[in-house]
Amino acid sequence: MLRLRNVDTFYGNIQALRGICLNIEEGEIVTLIGANGAGKTTTLMTICGVIPPLSGTIRFRDKPIQHLPPNKIVRMGISQVPEGRLIFPQLTVMENLELGAYLRTDKENIGKDLDYIFSLFPILAERAKQQGGTLSGGEQQMLAISRALMGRPTLLLLDEPSLGLAPIIIRQIFDIIKKVNEDGTTVFLVEQNANQALKIAHRGYVIENGAIMLEDSAERLLKNEAVRKAYLGI
Ligand code: ATP
Numbered sequence: 001m002l003r004l005r006n007v008d009t010f011y012g013n014i015q016a017l018r019g020i021c022l023n024i025e026e027g028e029i030v031t032l033i034g035a036n037g038a039g040k041t042t043t044l045m046t047i048c049g050v051i052p053p054l055s056g057t058i059r060f061r062d063k064p065i066q067h068l069p070p071n072k073i074v075r076m077g078i079s080q081v082p083e084g085r086l087i088f089p090q091l092t093v094m095e096n097l098e099l100g101a102y103l104r105t106d107k108e109n110i111g112k113d114l115d116y117i118f119s120l121f122p123i124l125a126e127r128a129k130q131q132g133g134t135l136s137g138g139e140q141q142m143l144a145i146s147r148a149l150m151g152r153p154t155l156l157l158l159d160e161p162s163l164g165l166a167p168i169i170i171r172q173i174f175d176i177i178k179k180v181n182e183d184g185t186t187v188f189l190v191e192q193n194a195n196q197a198l199k200i201a202h203r204g205y206v207i208e209n210g211a212i213m214l215e216d217s218a219e220r221l222l223k224n225e226a227v228r229k230a231y232l233g234i
Helices: 040-047 068-076 093-098 107-120 121-127 135-148 167-182 195-202 218-223 224-232
Strands: 002-011 014-024 029-033 055-060 079-083 155-159 186-191 203-208 211-217
Touching: 002 040, 014 029, 014 040, 014 211, 029 040, 029 167, 029 195, 040 155, 040 186, 068 079, 079 135, 093 135, 107 121, 107 135, 107 167, 121 135, 135 155, 167 186, 167 195, 167 211, 186 195, 195 218, 195 224, 203 218, 211 218, 218 224
Parallel strands: 029 186, 029 203, 079 155, 155 186
Antiparallel strands: 002 014, 002 055, 203 211
């Protein structure tokens, strides 16, 4: 579904990604794990067209997207939930959700998708008229995921959804990510919380200093000695 080949991304003369190659197949949850500053967010920003690569190719369903602007990439079916959630704090929960559907042309299906989102996150239905900024951190993360889903993506990119949340909320959010995937959305999950991410993922990649160091099934990565030492604190 998505294929990155030899992707190099720079901030000025600082090289943040070095020859990244990775694949995401339809129906999978693929996770990218790595330490602070390893290049996880840059990988997502590069896929979304926010920071285009200097060299390399990115193909989505066999079409090259590495030179497309972000709005075209969203229209093709890729939505991102950015790190730190970035919902609109002054707008209500419902208005945030409506903005997620802004680029859609099939407006007649939006009501059905709202019902789906409220079935995933009943709390958002209760808070529909409340300002986004007054929600708890966990609820804001739920809103950020829901807003991305309102764009009806076929590929959902998630940047550290567990950041700053209590363990019980993290488990809840990861259960929903798994459910969204089972309902048909392919997921690329960027996480520092390697343990939780590998538990729901099918496959994973490990990134260090802007380069992919390891790729394997999530099951094998969870058992890998080096991964356990570096990322699972075991
Ligand atoms: P974190 O888990 O802390 O979010 P990350 O794995 O997502 O880290 P990136 O944010 O992708 O890492 O950063 C990769 C590298 O690029 C780091 O060395 C970082 O300092 C650098 N970098 C990121 N954004 C910029 C920027 N706007 N200008 C210059 N360098 C940047």
